[in-house]
Amino acid sequence: MLSSTSQIPILCLLLLFLLSTTIFQTCNSAQPGNCNEKDRSALLNFKLGVDTPSSNTLSSWSINEKDCCSWKGVQCDNTTRRVTALDLHQQYLEGEINLYSLFQIQFLTYLDLSFNGFTALNHLHGYSNNNLSNNIHYLDLSFNRDLHLDSLHWLSNFSSLKSLNLSQINLQNQTNWLYSIDMLLPPSLLELRLSSCHLTNIFPSTKHVSFTKSLVTLDLSANYFDSELPAWLFDRGGDMNIMHIDLSLNFLQGQIPKSLLSYSKLESLRLSYNELNGSIPGWLGQHQNLKYLSLVDNLFHGSIPSSLGNLSSLVDLGISSEFLTGNIPTSIGKLFNLKSLFIGGNSLSGVLSEKHFSKLSNLETLFLDATFSFDLDSKWIPPFQLNGLILSHTILGPKFPAWIHTQRSLEYLEFPNSRVSSVDGDTFWRFVANITEINMSHNNISADLSNVTLNSEIIFMNDNNLGGGLPRISENVVFLDLHANSFAGSISPLICHKIGRENSLDYLSISYNLLTGEIPDCWENWKGLSFLLMESNMLTGELPPSMESLIDLLILDLHNNSLSGDFSLDLSNLTNMEFIHIGENNFSGAVPVKMPHGMELMILRSNKFEGPIPTCINKFRSMDGAEKTTHYPFEFNLYFKGQELEYHDYGLLRTLDFSANSLSGNIAKEIGNMKNLESLDLSQNKLVGEIPDTISVLSFLSFLNLSNNNLVGQIPVGTQLQSFDISCYAGNPGLCGAPLAVCYHEPNPDEGHNDTDKEDSFRQSLYFGMGVGFAVGFWSICGPVFFNRTWRHTYFRFLSTILDKLHEFVAVRSSN
Ligand SMILES: *[C@@H]1O[C@H](CO)[C@@H](O)[C@H](O)[C@H]1NC(C)=O
Numbered sequence: 145m146l147s148s149t150s151q152i153p154i155l156c157l158l159l160l161f162l163l164s165t166t167i168f169q170t171c172n173s174a175q176p177g178n179c180n181e182k183d184r185s186a187l188l189n190f191k192l193g194v195d196t197p198s199s200n201t202l203s204s205w206s207i208n209e210k211d212c213c214s215w216k217g218v219q220c221d222n223t224t225r226r227v228t229a230l231d232l233h234q235q236y237l238e239g240e241i242n243l244y245s246l247f248q249i250q251f252l253t254y255l256d257l258s259f260n261g262f263t264a265l266n267h268l269h270g271y272s273n274n275n276l277s278n279n280i281h282y283l284d285l286s287f288n289r290d291l292h293l294d295s296l297h298w299l300s301n302f303s304s305l306k307s308l309n310l311s312q313i314n315l316q317n318q319t320n321w322l323y324s325i326d327m328l329l330p331p332s333l334l335e336l337r338l339s340s341c342h343l344t345n346i347f348p349s350t351k352h353v354s355f356t357k358s359l360v361t362l363d364l365s366a367n368y369f370d371s372e373l374p375a376w377l378f379d380r381g382g383d384m385n386i387m388h389i390d391l392s393l394n395f396l397q398g399q400i401p402k403s404l405l406s407y408s409k410l411e412s413l414r415l416s417y418n419e420l421n422g423s424i425p426g427w428l429g430q431h432q433n434l435k436y437l438s439l440v441d442n443l444f445h446g447s448i449p450s451s452l453g454n455l456s457s458l459v460d461l462g463i464s465s466e467f468l469t470g471n472i473p474t475s476i477g478k479l480f481n482l483k484s485l486f487i488g489g490n491s492l493s494g495v496l497s498e499k500h501f502s503k504l505s506n507l508e509t510l511f512l513d514a515t516f517s518f519d520l521d522s523k524w525i526p527p528f529q530l531n532g533l534i535l536s537h538t539i540l541g542p543k544f545p546a547w548i549h550t551q552r553s554l555e556y557l558e559f560p561n562s563r564v565s566s567v568d569g570d571t572f573w574r575f576v577a578n579i580t581e582i583n584m585s586h587n588n589i590s591a592d593l594s595n596v597t598l599n600s601e602i603i604f605m606n607d608n609n610l611g612g613g614l615p616r617i618s619e620n621v622v623f624l625d626l627h628a629n630s631f632a633g634s635i636s637p638l639i640c641h642k643i644g645r646e647n648s649l650d651y652l653s654i655s656y657n658l659l660t661g662e663i664p665d666c667w668e669n670w671k672g673l674s675f676l677l678m679e680s681n682m683l684t685g686e687l688p689p690s691m692e693s694l695i696d697l698l699i700l701d702l703h704n705n706s707l708s709g710d711f712s713l714d715l716s717n718l719t720n721m722e723f724i725h726i727g728e729n730n731f732s733g734a735v736p737v738k739m740p741h742g743m744e745l746m747i748l749r750s751n752k753f754e755g756p757i758p759t760c761i762n763k764f765r766s767m768d769g770a771e772k773t774t775h776y777p778f779e780f781n782l783y784f785k786g787q788e789l790e791y792h793d794y795g796l797l798r799t800l801d802f803s804a805n806s807l808s809g810n811i812a813k814e815i816g817n818m819k820n821l822e823s824l825d826l827s828q829n830k831l832v833g834e835i836p837d838t839i840s841v842l843s844f845l846s847f848l849n850l851s852n853n854n855l856v857g858q859i860p861v862g863t864q865l866q867s868f869d870i871s872c873y874a875g876n877p878g879l880c881g882a883p884l885a886v887c888y889h890e891p892n893p894d895e896g897h898n899d900t901d902k903e904d905s906f907r908q909s910l911y912f913g914m915g916v917g918f919a920v921g922f923w924s925i926c927g928p929v930f931f932n933r934t935w936r937h938t939y940f941r942f943l944s945t946i947l948d949k950l951h952e953f954v955a956v957r958s959s960n
């Protein structure tokens with residue numbers, strides 16, 4: 145529910161950070177001369193295990209190049225010419241990490257192989273007689289996601305290690321990870337990061353481990369520790385050097401232990417996204433060195449202690465819990481070093497005054513998500529210049545406040561659900577035009593936008609009372625959501641006005657408005673569109689031919705308008721398209737077949753399509769076996785048994801819905817080729833003949849409706865066809881067999897299958913299918929997004945809600 149830039153998934157942030165740093169640095173190879181021959185052959189040996197299928201990054205590591213100090217990623221001491229560091233992060237390397245060859249490099253102290261695709265760590269191939277101790281201080285193997293380590297014994301050779309990072313490596317089977325680290329690594333370890341390693345046990349009742357004494361940084365975030373905070377970390381009585389603790393994104397329970405008070409060097413404490421309860425302890429205010437305190441999304445009760453105002457070093461403060469009550473203490477206004485403040489919770493309330501912000505001159509982002517109201521002078525000039533302001537569920541209105549206009553460097557401004565109903569006409573729209581991301585959804589803002597040109601990259605203005613004609617947009621706009629407003633008239637002003645440069649529009653929703661007239665033939669201007677949502681308006685006429693030029697289109701939703709004519713568009717070149725919903729219109733003629741192959745969802749219900757179901761529908765590639773590729777950041781509706789069910793992105797079903805048309809003839813046998821079809825609705829047509837046997841091959845089918853046709857004969861036996869409700873077959877007087885009444889000639893029972901077995905495996909396959917689809921969706925979004933700056937905020941927030949869902953999902957699974 146609560147979301148902010150301060151809760152961007154940690155893993156993704158790390159990823160972004162690394163992608164944004166310059167790709168790589170090689171050592172300075174200006175000096176002539178050769179490197180040490182032993183070092184050189186050890187490196188070549190290491191290269192033997194490495195695959196580089198998608199890059200050329202180790203091409204400089206050549207037998208012909210004698211000076212290995214000039215090889216990519218290799219650093220040498222300039223006087224001794226011995227190799228001291230190897231940094232090959234994010235070089236698209238795969239295959240095996242041959243650690244033991246690197247151990248032969250006597251002066252190697254730094255080894256970074258993070259963000260690659262290594263799949264194995266080698267064992268002692270041929271090195272058993274050699275000296276395996278090494279001088280490596282820094283070892284980073286993180287983000288090699290396909291690396292599954294069953295053992296950590298190899299750590300025993302790292303007797304000089306100071307920093308170990310195995311984040312994002314699968315250590316699921318390493319049940320004794322804590323003891324391994326404690327036994328195998330030197331007690332002088334300073335940094336340990338095991339974030340997102342699929343660890344399940346934090347050994348809550350273990351009292352003593354020796355490595356924590358010198359440890360400075362401990363990151364165990366994003367694992368599945370379903371227990372209390374561990375005694376080995378928190379019940380130590382103070383002999384600790386620890387400065388950075390990150391245990392966020394786990395399922396940790398219980399209260400913040402008082403022993404923490406003795407960890408006087410603590411600079412960052414991150415406990416967000418857990419299930420910690422009790423109150424937020426007042427003594428936290430005594431941690432004079434604390435700079436980062438994140439307690440977001442826990443189960444804390446009581447009020448926010450005013451002593452937090454004593455944390456004069458604090459730079460970043462995040463607190464939220466649905467059980468916290470009361471107001472924000474005014475002492476928070478003393479935190480002059482604060483750059484980022486997030487406070488949220490359904491039960492928090494109160495009036496915020498100028499005193500709450502009096503010394504916050506360094507504040508850069510302010511995020512409040514609670515029913516706070518504001519008592520600020522209309523001429524108040526805040527001490528800060530924010531670059532991000534989010535006031536969600538606050539009582540900000542009815543008038544958009546003047547003090548926000550004083551913020552001249554805002555990159556994002558969001559005030560969804562904040563009871564604003566009026567804005568200062570031209571002044572407001574000129575102000576907004578300078579802001580990169582604006583979210584004013586779910587207010588009750590009345591304004592006429594017919595003379596306004598919107599300029600922000602990401603715009604959420606949905607669910608307001610905005611009206612007049614549609615606004616124009618500049619070439620900067622990427623995402624525009626105007627749904628659920630009162631815009632009237634034609635869509636031409638928006639679509640047909642000339643934009644100078646090439647535009648960036650990717651997402652356009654003008655659905656649920658009062659728009660009328662025909663869809664204009666101006667789509668050649670908008671070739672970059674991926675999402676086009678114009679449903680639930682009063683649009684009429686035929687679809688214009690220029691829509692065929694929307695070659696990047698992924699989703700087209702035109703349902704619930706009054707569109708008509710033959711659907712003669714040839715969309716077969718729109719190869720990304722997966723979703724088309726043109727139901728509840730007046731389209732006529734034959735079922736459209738010039739569709740791209742990747743379709744996953746096609747809804748034609750409640751039109752006047754007639755004639756047979758074409759046999760070529762089986763060409764939809766993803767319905768016949770390909771992996772699901774995309775998941776949609778919004779909900780959509782799917783009708784079943786007259787009910788409207790809501791599906792969120794990961795519940796997306798592969799659907800064909802041709803119901804309530806005038807289709808005739810038989811059900812095409814080829815329907816059985818769409819092996820991954822999950823929902824099929826052919827009800828309320830004029831279909832005749834028998835249900836083809838091939839339909840029983842559709843083992844993923846979880847919704848079926850064939851009611852109200854003229855189908856006859858026996859319902860095919862198999863898979864789950866018999867488990868559907870009678871109503872799925874009703875209104876076909878000639879149909880018989882389970883689940884309907886027995887046919888006159890009941891077939892030989894030996895031909896039947898074992899129903900209980902079938903049903904079980906069906907359920908399993910559904911369950912499994914959901915898990916796989918979910919994971920694929922998660923990572924496919926995570927992948928490409930990082931390359932596109934403009935999508936960062938939006939998708940991060942989207943991702944963080946997905947992460948929440950993932951947690952719920954895991955919670956449900958582990959509690960079973
Ligand atoms: C070694 O090289 C680095 C970078 O080229 C340089 O900054 C440093 O001063 C050199 N050190 C010595 C001892 O020459």
Ligand SMILES: *[C@@H]1O[C@H](CO)[C@@H](O)[C@H](O)[C@H]1NC(C)=O
Pocket residue numbers: 250275276277278279
């Ligand atoms: C093994 O290597 C370490 C460091 O590389 C060195 O200090 C030690 O003396 C070597 N031991 C033997 C027996 O060669």
Ligand SMILES: *[C@@H]1O[C@H](CO)[C@@H](O)[C@H](O)[C@H]1NC(C)=O
Pocket residue numbers: 276277297298300301302303
């Ligand atoms: C290195 O690891 C091997 C295999 O685990 C072990 O036999 C050997 O004793 C280790 N050597 C050192 C110096 O820790």
Ligand SMILES: *[C@@H]1O[C@H](CO)[C@@H](O)[C@H](O)[C@H]1NC(C)=O
Pocket residue numbers: 158162258259284286287307308309335336337361
């Ligand atoms: C791994 O951990 C080290 C030590 O904390 C850190 O410096 C490094 O940035 C981390 N690597 C990645 C890829 O985050």
Ligand SMILES: *[C@@H]1O[C@H](CO)[C@@H](O)[C@H](O)[C@H]1NC(C)=O
Pocket residue numbers: 292293294314316317
């Ligand atoms: C964990 O061990 C089980 C049983 O040996 C194996 O099936 C599974 O693939 C292992 N998981 C990982 C991530 O290595």
Ligand SMILES: *[C@@H]1O[C@H](CO)[C@@H](O)[C@H](O)[C@H]1NC(C)=O
Pocket residue numbers: 397398399421422
């Ligand atoms: C806090 O959580 C612990 C562990 O889940 C539970 O035993 C305890 O009753 C909770 N306390 C409160 C006040 O909810």
Ligand SMILES: *[C@@H]1O[C@H](CO)[C@@H](O)[C@H](O)[C@H]1NC(C)=O
Pocket residue numbers: 429450451452453454475
């Ligand atoms: C810390 O804050 C509390 C409450 O605001 C106050 O009573 C106390 O004197 C402060 N302590 C210090 C050391 O400033």
Ligand SMILES: *[C@@H]1O[C@H](CO)[C@@H](O)[C@H](O)[C@H]1NC(C)=O
Pocket residue numbers: 552574575578
């Ligand atoms: C918009 O930004 C420009 C350039 O940064 C600035 O000159 C102008 O005053 C800003 N306009 C408003 C209304 O903030």
Ligand SMILES: *[C@@H]1O[C@H](CO)[C@@H](O)[C@H](O)[C@H]1NC(C)=O
Pocket residue numbers: 592594595612
């Ligand atoms: C829009 O601009 C036109 C021409 O300048 C003007 O006649 C009209 O009143 C304006 N409409 C609104 C709603 O401001």
Ligand SMILES: *[C@@H]1O[C@H](CO)[C@@H](O)[C@H](O)[C@H]1NC(C)=O
Pocket residue numbers: 692714717
């Ligand atoms: C589809 O693409 C092909 C190849 O680019 C082109 O020849 C054809 O005319 C296009 N069809 C339509 C309907 O745009």
Ligand SMILES: *[C@@H]1O[C@H](CO)[C@@H](O)[C@H](O)[C@H]1NC(C)=O
Pocket residue numbers: 898900901
């Ligand atoms: C059907 O399943 C039942 C219960 O699992 C079993 O007893 C029976 O042998 C099975 N029949 C066939 C034909 O497989």
Ligand SMILES: *[C@@H]1O[C@H](CO)[C@@H](O)[C@H](O)[C@H]1NC(C)=O
Pocket residue numbers: 558560561583584585586604937938941
């Ligand atoms: C905008 O606010 C709405 C809440 O009304 C929320 O659902 C949506 O996720 C927000 N968009 C962004 C990008 O934060």
